[in-house]
Each structure stands twice: as C-alpha cells, then as structure tokens.
Amino acid sequence: MDFDRFFQSQLQRLHDDGSYRVFADLERKQGLYPLATRHAANGSNDVTVWCSNDYLGMGQHPKVLAAMKAAIECCGAGSGGTRNISGTSHYHVALERELAELHGKDSALLFTSGYVANWATLGTLGARIPGLIIFSDASNHASMIEGIRYAGCAKAIWRHNDLRDLEAKLAAANPTSPKLIAFESVYSMDGDIAPIKEICDLADKYGAMTYLDEVHAVGVYGPRGGGIAEREGLMERLTVIEGTLAKAFGVMGGYIAASRQLCDFVRSFASGFIFTTSLPPSLAAGAIASIQHLKTNSSERVRHQESVRRIRVQLNRYGLPHLENPSHIVPFIVGDAAKCKWISDILLEDFHVYLQPINYPTVPKGTERLRITPNPTHSEADITHLVNALRSLWSNCALARGVA
Ligand code: PMP
Numbered sequence: 001m002d003f004d005r006f007f008q009s010q011l012q013r014l015h016d017d018g019s020y021r022v023f024a025d026l027e028r029k030q031g032l033y034p035l036a037t038r039h040a041a042n043g044s045n046d047v048t049v050w051c052s053n054d055y056l057g058m059g060q061h062p063k064v065l066a067a068m069k070a071a072i073e074c075c076g077a078g079s080g081g082t083r084n085i086s087g088t089s090h091y092h093v094a095l096e097r098e099l100a101e102l103h104g105k106d107s108a109l110l111f112t113s114g115y116v117a118n119w120a121t122l123g124t125l126g127a128r129i130p131g132l133i134i135f136s137d138a139s140n141h142a143s144m145i146e147g148i149r150y151a152g153c154a155k156a157i158w159r160h161n162d163l164r165d166l167e168a169k170l171a172a173a174n175p176t177s178p179k180l181i182a183f184e185s186v187y188s189m190d191g192d193i194a195p196i197k198e199i200c201d202l203a204d205k206y207g208a209m210t211y212l213d214e215v216h217a218v219g220v221y222g223p224r225g226g227g228i229a230e231r232e233g234l235m236e237r238l239t240v241i242e243g244t245l246a247k248a249f250g251v252m253g254g255y256i257a258a259s260r261q262l263c264d265f266v267r268s269f270a271s272g273f274i275f276t277t278s279l280p281p282s283l284a285a286g287a288i289a290s291i292q293h294l295k296t297n298s299s300e301r302v303r304h305q306e307s308v309r310r311i312r313v314q315l316n317r318y319g320l321p322h323l324e325n326p327s328h329i330v331p332f333i334v335g336d337a338a339k340c341k342w343i344s345d346i347l348l349e350d351f352h353v354y355l356q357p358i359n360y361p362t363v364p365k366g367t368e369r370l371r372i373t374p375n376p377t378h379s380e381a382d383i384t385h386l387v388n389a390l391r392s393l394w395s396n397c398a399l400a401r402g403v404a
Pocket of ligand 1: 184
C-alpha cells in the first residue's frame, strides 16, 4: 500500500469541504496582548487575536512571568521525571494545595493537561469501580468521551442539559449499581451553562457521584475564580471538579480536586498520571501566581465581562447571527465550513483579525462557526473593527446565498 497516497486522499476530503486546518505563524507581543505578530511568506504584520482561550490575559501577567522566571532560575527547565520518580517538586505540591483550597476540597491532583485529567480520571474510575455506570452529557468534551470509552464500563448518554432525560436514564438503571454523572459547567462551543444544582439534586436522589468539568469557567467565574460551582455555592456538592491551568490561568496543565481518598486512588492507579513526565516546575510556579492573583483580584474578571457585554451589544445592533448565552463565549454561527474558512481568511488577510473557524467534528455539521472570545484587553476600537469587518463579510455571504 502507498501509505502517503492514502493519507493524501483522506486529507483531500478535508480540503474539499473547507475543513482542512492551517496553522498561522503567530508570535504574541509581550505586554501588548491581544496583539500578535503574524509571520507570512509576504512579510510580517500585527494582528488582533479574537479566539484565544487565555481568557483573562494571565499568560502575559507580570506576576505569572516573574514566578516562572524565578522557578527556572532555581529549578531549571524540565521536571526530570514522572511524579513518582524525581518529578515532584515543591511547586507541584504547593500547586495541588492551592487547587484543593480553591475548590474547597481535601486534595487535588495535577496532570499534564486538562485532556489527560479527564481521560485518566474517568478512565480509571470507570475501569476500576466494579459495575460503575457513567451518565455522560451528550455534549461532553472529547477527553471525557475518550476516558469513558477507555474505561469500557457501562454508560448512558443523556440529552444535553436535559434533566428529564437524565432522570429517566438514572431511574432506568439498576438501583444497586454505582453511578457517576459527568458533565461540564460552561460548554465551550455554545457557551451555555449546565443546571448544576438540579443535577446534584438528581445525583443525591439516585446515589450518584458527580464529575464536573469547569475547564472554561475556572478563573473566570466565582468570587475567587473557583468557577460556576463556586459562584453558585455548590462546590461541596460535587464529588470531582476538573479544571485546566491552560485557559483563564494562562499557563498549562490540568487537575482534579476531590476527596483525599479519590485523588489518592487516581494517583495510584491511573496510567495517564503514573507513566508520564510531570509538568515543569516553572509552569507550576506560574499557575500558583495566576491562581493566587485571581483569588484576590476581580479586576480581570470585571473587565472581561465588560468586553463580552460590549461585543454582544454591537453584534445585536447590526443583527449579526450569534448565540445568546449566559457566558463569555460568543459563537458567531456561519453554518458552512467553506464560508467559515472564507470569512476567517479574509479577516486575517484584509482586516488583520485572527479568528479561526470551528468545524466538524468539534461542532455538528451545519453549525460551523467563528468562536469569538473577548479579552479584558480588547478595546472599544478593537470591538468596532471586528464587528465592522464581520458586517461587511457577512453581507457578502448573504449576497452569495441570494439572501437579501
Ligand atoms: N475539557 C473541555 C471542556 C475543553 O474544552 C478542553 C480543551 N479545550 C479540555 C477539557 C482539555 O483541556 P486542556 O486544553 O488543558 O487539555
């Protein structure tokens, strides 16, 4: 078999429907976020980034950078091993303490990413708790789906955010089987928020554990950045809170926060924890600085919400098609992969706006979108520039479709 020919033919299908992904060569400008330098064949220029998950700009915060530099000075670059064999530093231990405190839990456990945290934890619980049934929201992230698949345990997929469907599935299950309900707080693509309290009520009624992915909410919501569960006073009702250090905290890594016994169990049995090199100490140091800053300062959160409000006002003023939701994620729905790519390419080339398309399988076909993520540092002029560019491109798309 000519493998390269096979690979190319598969890739051609992505080219044909406009969903082939191309990397932009961008360099963030220190201290000037959300500006970045784009390096292209025909030269370099500045672009405004509108699709970063560094929601609060903490990846450029002076306290975070100083903490990382200091940790590199003292500990060097890499961690030197897995957590069990030379890869645990003072910073890893201190970060786990910080995260446990943030979420009001006894313990926390670090992973190399949020993806690995979900995959390893759900995979381990599902594989090792005899008879466990995992009740998984239909819109859960790929990392949770893969973890459940890897576990090979029984599962029931309930309709997204649909409490009646969840209850019907819980009621239909064997009452003596152990159960776990896995869901997210802020869903990353539509920006809607789960009814956490009601899900916890159902969990109590049917004796289930709860597993909440707060990846898109930690740092951003709650008086100390503890997420939606903190904002709603529900942290203690959740069995496991999972999060990332790579979005609002601006660094990299993932974690769970839970009881001492649950964290110890995952620590002791999860291959995705045991058999991989731990995060560099400098990342852990940066994450501590970021979390501590956001625990005691709300100004990034306040300015962030203000940017979100201002862009929604402008999109509404011109009737541009975005999803209304109660979060900071502003999905501009285009509904076609090729049109999405066309808009995104022209935004970059002609308007110097970096806003990447989101295609299938990340979102269902026909709902392809530009996922706008405002930042506290976007100015009113940045917002007006983006909205004017979208107005012009969207009316061209409408003309192309023959829509008035
Ligand atoms: N959970 C959700 C809901 C996510 O959207 C993502 C990543 N986008 C992850 C987990 C994985 O987090 P990380 O990027 O830290 O691997």
